[in-house]
Amino acid sequence: MTWAMFxxxxxxxxxxxxxxxxxxxxxxxxxxxxxxxxFAHSEIFMLGAYFVFWGITLFYLPxxxxxxxxxxxxxxxxxxxxxxxxxxxxxxxxxxxLISAIGVSFFLQxxxxxxxxxxxxxxxxxxxxxxxxxxxxxRVLPLTLFVPAxxxxxxxxxxxxxxxxxxxxxxxxxxxxIETSYIMGVPVNRxxxxxFGIGSALAAASGIMWALRYPQLQxxxxxxxxxxxxxxxxxxxxxxxxxxxxxxxMLGVIEIMAVAFFPDLAGYRDAFAFVLLIVxxxxxxxxxxGEKLEDKV
Amino acid sequence: MHAKTKAILNLLTVAVLGxxxxxxxxxxxxxxxxxxxxxAVNIILALSLNLIYGFTGxxxxxxxxxxxxxxxxxxxxxxxxxxxxxxxxxxxxFGWVREAQAPFFVAxxxxxxxxxxxAVVVGIPLLRLxxxxxxxxxxxxxxxxxxxxxxxxxxTNGALGFKGIPDHANLYxxxxxxxxxxxxxxxxxxxxxxxxxxxxxxxxxxxKAMGIDVFRQKLLSFTIGSFFAGVGGALLASLLATIDxxxxxxxxxxxxxxxxxxxxxxxxxxxxxxxxxxxILLEWLRIVENxxxxxxxxxxxxxxxxxxxxxxxxxxIILFRREGFMGKREFNWDWVARRFGNKAGRHAS
Numbered sequence: 146m147t148w149a150m151f152x153x154x155x156x157x158x159x160x161x162x163x164x165x166x167x168x169x170x171x172x173x174x175x176x177x178x179x180x181x182x183x184f185a186h187s188e189i190f191m192l193g194a195y196f197v198f199w200g201i202t203l204f205y206l207p208x209x210x211x212x213x214x215x216x217x218x219x220x221x222x223x224x225x226x227x228x229x230x231x232x233x234x235x236x237x238x239x240x241x242x243l244i245s246a247i248g249v250s251f252f253l254q255x256x257x258x259x260x261x262x263x264x265x266x267x268x269x270x271x272x273x274x275x276x277x278x279x280x281x282x283x284r285v286l287p288l289t290l291f292v293p294a295x296x297x298x299x300x301x302x303x304x305x306x307x308x309x310x311x312x313x314x315x316x317x318x319x320x321x322x323i324e325t326s327y328i329m330g331v332p333v334n335r336x337x338x339x340x341f342g343i344g345s346a347l348a349a350a351s352g353i354m355w356a357l358r359y360p361q362l363q364x365x366x367x368x369x370x371x372x373x374x375x376x377x378x379x380x381x382x383x384x385x386x387x388x389x390x391x392x393x394x395m396l397g398v399i400e401i402m403a404v405a406f407f408p409d410l411a412g413y414r415d416a417f418a419f420v421l422l423i424v425x426x427x428x429x430x431x432x433x434x435g436e437k438l439e440d441k442v
Numbered sequence: 443m444h445a446k447t448k449a450i451l452n453l454l455t456v457a458v459l460g461x462x463x464x465x466x467x468x469x470x471x472x473x474x475x476x477x478x479x480x481x482a483v484n485i486i487l488a489l490s491l492n493l494i495y496g497f498t499g500x501x502x503x504x505x506x507x508x509x510x511x512x513x514x515x516x517x518x519x520x521x522x523x524x525x526x527x528x529x530x531x532x533x534x535x536f537g538w539v540r541e542a543q544a545p546f547f548v549a550x551x552x553x554x555x556x557x558x559x560x561a562v563v564v565g566i567p568l569l570r571l572x573x574x575x576x577x578x579x580x581x582x583x584x585x586x587x588x589x590x591x592x593x594x595x596x597x598t599n600g601a602l603g604f605k606g607i608p609d610h611a612n613l614y615x616x617x618x619x620x621x622x623x624x625x626x627x628x629x630x631x632x633x634x635x636x637x638x639x640x641x642x643x644x645x646x647x648x649x650k651a652m653g654i655d656v657f658r659q660k661l662l663s664f665t666i667g668s669f670f671a672g673v674g675g676a677l678l679a680s681l682l683a684t685i686d687x688x689x690x691x692x693x694x695x696x697x698x699x700x701x702x703x704x705x706x707x708x709x710x711x712x713x714x715x716x717x718x719x720x721x722i723l724l725e726w727l728r729i730v731e732n733x734x735x736x737x738x739x740x741x742x743x744x745x746x747x748x749x750x751x752x753x754x755x756x757x758x759i760i761l762f763r764r765e766g767f768m769g770k771r772e773f774n775w776d777w778v779a780r781r782f783g784n785k786a787g788r789h790a791s
Contacts, residue, residue: 182574233761241764243577244703250753255749256750259747262745375578412589423579
């Protein structure tokens, strides 16, 4: 393998990894606060992609506007899902909320099939995204540079919200102890809604970039990336935002590198992440950065 | 009511079921018989998941994986060597795959045993995990099985799967297996093991404190449940006559989970009733996905509508009636006797 190819694979890995990381943040934030695996998160990712291209083809919105609108609409869907399907189950056994989430996931996926049809749709990329950039021997699509950069920007914004604003303080308080937060006057339900909104917005951003990178829309397109992002969140330590970012990037790079170095294993690409999940859960269930969750008796 | 009377009534019920099947075999059309067959298979699958999740509290989402194992093992055993020769076009089958042969009954049991073996192998590491993590890990297992099936063309014929699997699974086989599963699960749940399972479900820490070997009991329940999942998968393969890796996705597990949750977690009666009702609804709702004609006027079918309805139903049940239709209640002859006021029921307590 030449140096140029190595750089190219690394950049591809970083692109894929930052897309995983953006989704993983949503999983980890919701899990940190509610101890709920938001199964519908992968469908939120898918909806983000669909909304953009809906906005462009149906309402003739310009690209930038369509993206912003799609992110906002998707965030609202995320908040709505929490309000309707999860909030009534706050006091129920944890698995009830997970089953509800599985139901929501199937619901969103099939509503998309009903509205947009089940067939894959081609995504037309703007022309300036099609020409590869040459850097010496390294040939990369503009997206390969653009995606990690934008992802980094979004993550910095998130860090600012979580560590510098009052809302972020509320989030951190709830994830430590939800009942005490109630007593201390934290507007718990509003903060949970905001959390779902932020997580969904990041997933939508990831979905849009995913659709530009792999230009095809499909109602089931969210399942595999969503699941891998969940695995990335567990890998990094569920509940920890830096963990989700590191886990996502690492998973993306490992996945691309594994296929690049062992092309024979390409068929097992999708199984790799699941094996990783099982290994992490067995050896270090708290992940790289996670805190230990105690069993309450 | 005396235990003897109940046993006679149970036998009578089975006899009535047998008579009904005998009548159905001659008088119903192929489609209706197919629905009856699916009901039997779905009841087996629901009972097996209910044993694992409803009675022992192990949130397993790996059902599709165990079904796939059962289906593939059974198909390989009942397909004739010449058929397999024709089927394996991607790569020739291994010699032992081509030559493997067994009668249908043995093949179904082998499917179940293979699934049980997988359950032991994945159960030993995974059952240490807590509820939602266990769900995700078992879901991961099911996906791994699917990827393996695609990537092992010399055993499974890869993405193409098998066609023309002999259709041995008729009404009698399916309902025979169904009644057998029902019998085993009822006896198991009523036994001391059943009490231990429920103790683990209700409070694992307390069960451990009472001296129960929690891990061993969990593994027992998981293995028995997976055995029946494998049996269900084997019957399904012979019933549908064609299998491929795409069939064993998460949707399959979702359908079984929906039946169990709707019927009531920890209610055998609930699983049976929901198995019947939901299988019929699943078929009946196919209507909305196909075009309907009123004379010349065509109402277009809506693909995907069926799962929209079902996922919505699942959400509503979880939100408004979490215990399902039956809760933890069971069908009981005493109740029937009281209800219809016969003397025997009133005098015995």
